[in-house]
Amino acid sequence: MSVFVWVETFEGAMNPSSREALAAGKTLADGLGVGVTALVFGGNAAAIANEAGQYGATTAVICDDATLNDFRLEPYAALLTKLVQDHSPKVVLAVATNRGRELVASSAADTNSGMIAEAIELGLDGEAVVATKAAYAGKVLGKMALRGTGTKFVTIRGRAFKPQEQNTSASITVTTVAAVLTEDAIASKIESFEQEVGKVNLSDAAIIVSGGRGIANNPKNAPADAGDATIWKAKDGFATVITPLAEMLGAAVGASRAAVDAGFIPYDHQVGQTGKVVNPDLYIACAISGAIQHQAGMRNSKLIVAINKDGDAPIFKLARYGVVEDVYNFVPALTEELKKRLGK
Amino acid sequence: MQIVTFTRSTPDTAAKVEVNSSGVVTWGDAATVVNPWDEYSLEEAIVQAKNTGGKATVIAIGPEMHNEALKHSIAMGLDEAVRVQADDLDMTDSLGWATLAAAAVQKMGNAELVIFGKESIDVATDQQVYQTARKLGWTMLSYVSKILAIDTANKTIKVEKVLEQGKQIITVKLPVVISVMKGINEPRYPSFIGIRKASKAVIPVWTPGDLGVSLPGKTSELVAYHNLPARAVQTEIITGESVQEKAAKLVDKLLEEKVL
Structure with a gap:
């Protein structure tokens, strides 16, 4: 009993x-x-x-x-x-x-x-x-x-x-x-298992750094053989701007539905109504406007930081701290500052 | 192969959902849509029925509002739709729901594959999926990201399944219940012909009596719905002359908050 x-x-x-x-x-x-x-x-x-x-x-x-x-x-x-x-x-x-x-x-x-x-x-x-x-x-x-x-x-x-x-x-x-x-x-037979090493689980993460549709506004030019230039720019932004900040913080990388549906990043990173519901200690939303579907997935985060060049974006209403800047200008500076301050 | 899938009508994903002063959940004038996770299961049912030369049936359990989701399903290309109505069913009582779902699949007679979307956003859970499989006594494979093969002669299915730690390939004997992830396919939009077919469709309604079951006693109780507590947040916009200055100020704040 x-x-x-x-x-x-x-x-x-x-x-x-x-x-x-x-x-x-x-x-x-x-x-x-x-x-x-x-x-x-x-x-x-x-x-x-x-x-x-x-x-x-x-x-x-x-x-x-x-x-x-x-x-x-x-x-x-x-x-x-x-x-x-x-x-x-x-x-x-x-x-x-x-x-x-x-x-x-x-x-x-x-x-x-x-x-x-x-x-x-x-x-x-x-x-x-x-x-x-x-x-x-x-x-x-x-x-x-x-x-x-x-x-x-x-x-x-x-x-x-x-x-x-x-x-x-x-x-x-x-x-x-x-x-x-x-x-x-037992009817089910496992034929193979492919472990994804170093995969940070969004549900377990204490810190999440997420990127939205605005990650496509990468000032770099896509190479001529890149295929879809928008997708190239966004993927490059996730790799060279969002991921370094996440790695500096030991954080998981999240994304909005808009970013996932546009093909910028795989689906298992999606936070929101048709993605994962998360509740980290710190959620850093980069170039995410804060659609109601996204809010449903992250509003229980303890502390939210919003970085968006549009000061009217709804995400700022949920955020404790807001920075009205282009992600491509601000996030590298933030990563650099954290590197100094966290002694890494 | 006969394939069965389930759907339901849920408030539009962009709708503002609230609890009104009578304690009822409302979404104003917003339309209902197919439960967002079901777009993938409906698409997969259409594709697999075509691949195996079979038929795909969609079932909704609950009141008449769910006809909307069934009509959308027909417009997408599902072969037939059925609604199960039990007047005293509480949609949050997963055991009652699963009892009806399993009985409806059994009434189909020759179904060998049941496909669910990952979860239902109204009840915000997936427990009814697994419970339907148990009530059927069928094997359950959740979080399927790819159907790799269906062997109708040897009656097996091979799938890729997502775990927190990686991906598994599993083969099981049919019949089986699976739940599918977003990303397994690109759900189609309803066609013009499909929409016409849906508008003319008469959806049969089955009762627990038709299914030969009675609802089990309720095992869970919905006490009340509540609005989310207001997020008591005072937003502070970090200002400064340069991005470096703003970054330094933000890091100060985050260290003070002890979240790093």
Whole structure:
């Protein structure tokens, strides 16, 4: 009767955002008068369970069967569902990563239980779990409740909950269980995996530097063999102006829909209604006007800086600090200044 | 191959959406559009139905407002559209929605591939996608960025799937539910002939009774919608004689704010 927290792993290491789930789970567990049980599936599970113990879990259920080394929904969901049926936890909680979303929703369906996805605030009303989440593409908020006696399933948005301080003297009681599905019973076969090293995940980023349509106003001339001159100029701007600033800050590179749809930068950089919803500590918007679709994706950033040569751009209304300058004049100066001041 | 896809009507992406004094979500005079993520699933359903010599059906679950999205889908080139209406369905109750969705796919009889858009912007979640797959008992492949092959003889599908850490190639046996990303294709605009076909289309309505299911008890409750808290932000425009001076002042501010 504890609070289950699924600890996400990748290649034998804990996904750092799982500490946020352990902390959010601990708050609920304290309110319900129970403990947190970390669920760790896949390689190196025992060591990861110990680490989970240092971030708020008191018990762990682990399964390091080879079928669970790479995340696949079928064996993971089958095991989670069985654990829920065997132990009737009060709550099952995970971070709303690509994998966490589908795992939690699947097990909620298997057990006919209620679920709230991507909570940004979480609390209790007696035994009921209440949560606030985005609705209508983040333009309004919905307050939802899960009542009744059954297990309640919740995912939390990344960076919405603070992890606990690590307690290196904490211990954890670990139970090992067997996998539910054998390899023969699993339909999906992973044929290959191509890791993108150094890919900064927008959802996890503490700082994001984003570029918009205005990145195409590059004063450089496109070479004669460049094909589309506008696209060349914008790509060059992302590479030589936006990326150096991001690298100086250890930041992820974002973009507006206009920049993505114009072919300036790949889709996985898009922030906004049909891209990613982000909440970094610092969001630097370069040559982004601030259309409502873009705002829906970044307005929860703690501090917003807008750089745009049009002083009337709507983005300035959201920004704490604004600089009315051409990005091509200002951003290189900002990168240079940061280099001096941050001692890099 | 028989392909099924789902869509719904959502407020225009540029619309200002608000909660009015009665607690109802409104978007003024703005039109509804196809849920933006569904443009990619609708396009993919048309393309894959053509490639496999099959038929693509689009289903919406919910009240009559969703006919708009179904008509847009027909105008794009979907072969047929159906709406499922259950009077006591709460659209935020994903389990109820998924129960109806799975039953509607089963009623099609020979469907082997269900394609969803990544998520629905009104409920701002994708949980109903995975729950539909579980209720069908089919394999789920999410975040598909490319369909690499569909082998109708051996009944397999091979896809490229996006993870936070990279890209996976996966093959599974049909039937399967997939959700597709923006970027998988370039959604087409409705054609003139398509728009005429859509305007004449009579969309059949199925009830839970027609599907042979009853709605499960509600497992989640929407307590209330709220407007976003105002962003209490006082914008300070950084001034100076040169870009160097402005840059230095901005860095001062960012260091003071402790965000670097």
